[in-house]
Each structure stands twice: as C-alpha cells, then as structure tokens.
Amino acid sequence: MEIIFNGKPRELQxxxxxQEFLDQLQLDCLQIVVEHNRNIISxxxxxxxxxxxxxxxxVIHFVGGG
Amino acid sequence: MQVKVNEQNYTVxxxxxxxxxxxxxxxxxxxxxxxxxxxxAETLLNNGDQVVLIRRGEIPGADELDALLTAxxxxxxxxxxxxxxxxxxxxxxxxSAIAIALARTGIGHLIIADFDVVEPSNLNRQQYFIDQIGxxxxxxxxxxxxxxxxxxxVTACHLRLTPANIDEVFGHALILAEAFDLAEQKVMLIETFxxxxxxxxIVTGSGMAGYGPANTxxxxxxxxxxxxxxxxxxxxxxxxxxxxPRVGVAAHHQANAILRLLLGxxxxxxxx
Numbered sequence: 001m002e003i004i005f006n007g008k009p010r011e012l013q014x015x016x017x018x019q020e021f022l023d024q025l026q027l028d029c030l031q032i033v034v035e036h037n038r039n040i041i042s043x044x045x046x047x048x049x050x051x052x053x054x055x056x057x058x059v060i061h062f063v064g065g066g
Numbered sequence: 067m068q069v070k071v072n073e074q075n076y077t078v079x080x081x082x083x084x085x086x087x088x089x090x091x092x093x094x095x096x097x098x099x100x101x102x103x104x105x106x107a108e109t110l111l112n113n114g115d116q117v118v119l120i121r122r123g124e125i126p127g128a129d130e131l132d133a134l135l136t137a138x139x140x141x142x143x144x145x146x147x148x149x150x151x152x153x154x155x156x157x158x159x160x161x162s163a164i165a166i167a168l169a170r171t172g173i174g175h176l177i178i179a180d181f182d183v184v185e186p187s188n189l190n191r192q193q194y195f196i197d198q199i200g201x202x203x204x205x206x207x208x209x210x211x212x213x214x215x216x217x218x219x220v221t222a223c224h225l226r227l228t229p230a231n232i233d234e235v236f237g238h239a240l241i242l243a244e245a246f247d248l249a250e251q252k253v254m255l256i257e258t259f260x261x262x263x264x265x266x267x268i269v270t271g272s273g274m275a276g277y278g279p280a281n282t283x284x285x286x287x288x289x290x291x292x293x294x295x296x297x298x299x300x301x302x303x304x305x306x307x308x309x310x311p312r313v314g315v316a317a318h319h320q321a322n323a324i325l326r327l328l329l330g331x332x333x334x335x336x337x338x
Contacts, residue, residue, distance in 0.1 A: 031249040033256050035289045040260035060288050062249040063301035065275045065308050066160040 001053035012051060019046040021057070033060045067113035072130070073137035084109045088119055095119035128217045135172040143329060144172055150328050151175040153239030155227055155255050157203045158182070159308055160271045161245030162193035163317035164324075169211045169218045171325060176211070178204050179223040179235050191310040227255065233262040241324050244270035245317070247302070256292065266291065269323045269333070273297040274316035276306040283315045285323050285334045293333050295319035 002009050012021075018036060022029060034041050035058040036049060051057065069078050071091055078087055084098050085107025098105045099118040111117070126134070136144040150173055154161045157180045165176055180203045184194045188203075198206040204222035211220050223235050232255065236242055242259050246252050249272075256268055273296035274283060282297040296316045302308050323333035 031253060033253055033289075033292070035292075038290045039264065040256060040289055040292060042257040042261045058288065060292075060294070061298075062252045062270075062272045063275075063296075063299060064247060064249045065273070065300070065302035066156060066158050066245050066247040066252075066271055066313075 001051075003051055003054070004056040006058055015050055017047050018049045018051060018057065021051060022046065022059070027059060031062050033062065034058070035060070067111075069111055069113070069115045069117055071117045072119055073134050078111060081110050083107060084111055084117060087111065087117060092119040092121070094121050094124075096122055125216070131215065131217055132172075139172065146328055147172050147325070148174045151177065151238045151240055152324060153177045153236035153242045154179070154245055155232075155236070155242060156180050156245040156247065156251075157192075157207050158188065158245065158247055159191040159310075159313040160274075160317045160320065161243065162203070162207055163314055164243050164245060164321045165207055165211060166193050166214065167318055167321035168324065169214050169220075171321075172215065173218060175219040175221070175238070177221045177223065177236060177239055178207060179225060179227055180204050181224065181226040191308055191313045227251075229254065229258045232258045236263075240266060241327055242266065242268045243320055243324060244268055245320070249301070260291065264291065267293065267327050269293045269295065269320045269327070271296050271316045271320055273300045274312050275300045275302040275308050277309055277312060280312060280315045283312065283319060285319045287332075287334050293323050293327075295323060 001012050003012060029043055037056055041049060067078060067080055069076055084100055084105050088095050088098055097120040100109055101116050152168055152173055154165055157165060157178050165178055168176060182203050184198045184201050184203055184206050186199055188194055194206050202224045204224050208220045208222040211218055244252055244255050246255060252270060256270060259268055268291060272294050278300060285293060285295045287293050300306060326333045
C-alpha cells in the first residue's frame with residue numbers, strides 16, 4: 001500500500017502503526033509534531049493509529065528558540 | 067467645512083482657528099497639533115485638516131481610546147479584535163513582542179503564561195526593561211501592556227504550563243500563540259492544545275535564531291489549524307544566538323497571522 005509522507009508517495013510493505021513508521025525513520029519524537037490526514041495527532045495515539053492506503057502523514061520538525 | 071478632531075469628524079466655521087475649536091471641544095487641551103505639527107492657537111484651519119487636541123499627562127478614557135482605535139483600524143476591524151481573547155504560551159522574545167503588538171492592535175483580552183523571571187540576558191531581545199530584572203515576566207509584561215493600553219484585559223499566569231493545566235489556562239483563548247523556547251516544549255503545547263481544542267488555530271514559531279536574512283522568516287500553514295512562523299531550521303545554538311531583529315520578525319509574523327485569522331483572512335496568502 002501507499003501513503004503520502006511529507007508530500008511524497010511512499011510504499012509500505014505491511015500494515016504498521018505510526019509509531020513503528022517513525023521508528024523505522026529513527027525520528028526523535030520529542031521535537032516533532034505528527035499530522036495524520038491533516039490533523040495533529042498526540043504521541044499517545046501514535047501506536048494505536050494504523051496507517052491505511054492513501055493516508056497522508058506529515059512530520060514537522062521544531063527547533064528551539066523563542 | 068469639515069475637519070477631524072481626535073479622529074472624529076467635526077463641522078467648523080470657515081477659517082476658524084484651532085484655538086477656537088479647542089475651546090469648544092476640549093478646553094483644557096494644552097497641546098494643539100494640526101496635520102502632524104504643533105500649532106499656535108491662532109492658526110486658521112482649512113477644510114480636511116487633522117487636528118489633535120492633547121492635555122499633557124492626561125490618560126484617555128476607555129471610550130476615547132476605543133474611538134481612536136476604531137478610527138485608525140476601521141470600525142469592522144476594531145469590533146472584532148476588541149471582542150477577542152488570545153492566549154500566549156511563553157512570554158520571552160516571541161511572546162512579549164506578540165503581546166505588545168496585539169495590545170496595540172486593541173485585542174480585548176490576552177492570557178499570558180510563563181514561569182520565568184526577567185534576567186539581564188533577556189534584555190537583548192525580550193520586551194522588558196532594566197528596572198524589571200527579577201520580576202516574573204508575566205507581571206512585568208502586564209505592567210508594560212497597561213502602559214500601552216490600560217483597557218486591554220490581561221490575565222497573567224505565573225506558572226509552568228504542562229499537559230495538566232494547558233486546557234484550563236487557555237480555555238477561553240480563541241487562538242493560541244506558541245512562544246516557548248525549547249522545541250520539546252513547543253511540541254508538548256501543540257499536541258496538548260490541539261487534542262483538547264481541535265477547532266482552534268495555533269500559531270507557532272520555529273527557526274528565528276541568528277542574523278540570517280529576515281526574508282527567510284515566513285508564515286506557513288502546516289495542518290488544518292497549525293501555522294508556523296520562522297525559517298523552520300535555525301535553532302538557537304552556540305554561535306547562533308537569539309537576537310532582537312530576527313526574533314522580532316518572527317514574533318510579528320505570528321501576531322499578524324493571529325490578526326488575519328481573527329478577521330477571517332488566510333494568514334499565509336491573499337487567496338484562500
């Protein structure tokens with residue numbers, strides 16, 4: 001199946017949840033906001049949200065300073 | 067003929083002097099300004115002149131200030147902003163500048179929250195004064211905002227924002243400005259607020275350190291209710307410190323995005 005990750009198509013071999021997907025990319029979850037189908041998703045829900053064909057996933061990195 | 071006196075329209079006699087107008091409208095005014103320049107009482111007015119009558123040291127009342135802002139900002143705009151409540155999480159370099167810009171805009175109610183106190187090193191970019199060192203930032207800022215516009219209601223919360231209190235502190239905020247320093251805290255705030263209030267916009271700042279070109283600081287929409295102002299990448303780090311100009315650019319991007327949202331405009335472009 002295919003999802004759109006940060007604006008680009010990406011093939012997934014198997015059905016996985018968002019946390020597993022982020023783990024594969026070795027992303028530091030503390031400095032990112034994750035959007036699933038344009039909605040912000042809290043980290044508690046990353047493991048129980050399974051990615052489906054056609055989903056969009058955006059990862060926004062935040063940097064310090066303010 | 068028609069002139070404007072303190073932003074209000076008045077009909078005056080042809081060739082009436084500004085002193086005569088002063089005597090009728092604001093007899094205790096001791097400073098007369100015509101079209102931007104101080105004028106003598108005997109100065110004759112022309113049709114369309116802009117007159118400002120000031121009594122030095124007098125603080126305008128709520129009604130008078132309201133009329134001034136209505137005239138400056140056009141009535142429809144002022145009606146909207148003065149009924150709005152905006153939350154500002156963190157009042158460092160971003161938050162203190164956002165609060166001042168919004169207070170000058172005439173926002174009705176600001177909720178400001180921060181646990182920090184003013185330190186000498188903050189003065190390079192944050193909107194505090196040297197005689198405010200050691201004060202909790204939210205109280206120092208509340209004092210400053212009252213000096214700009216005492217009719218803006220300010221709720222100052224001297225506390226550390228956590229997932230447990232964010233919904234209570236910002237329960238009345240239509241829009242939230244994220245103005246924290248640490249990336250982890252930014253993420254925590256956005257996740258918590260978005261989960262509790264999914265329909266309310268968050269305007270956040272990311273990437274404004276250093277002295278790179280100001281034009282790389284932009285406003286972007288990244289989710290249905292999340293807007294990011296900054297260059298997205300320049301973190302505060304040794305050699306790339308946070309400095310007043312670029313932090314100010316990002317803060318005012320945030321303040322303008324909030325104003326545009328309040329007025330029903332898209333914060334990032336002219337067209338929807």
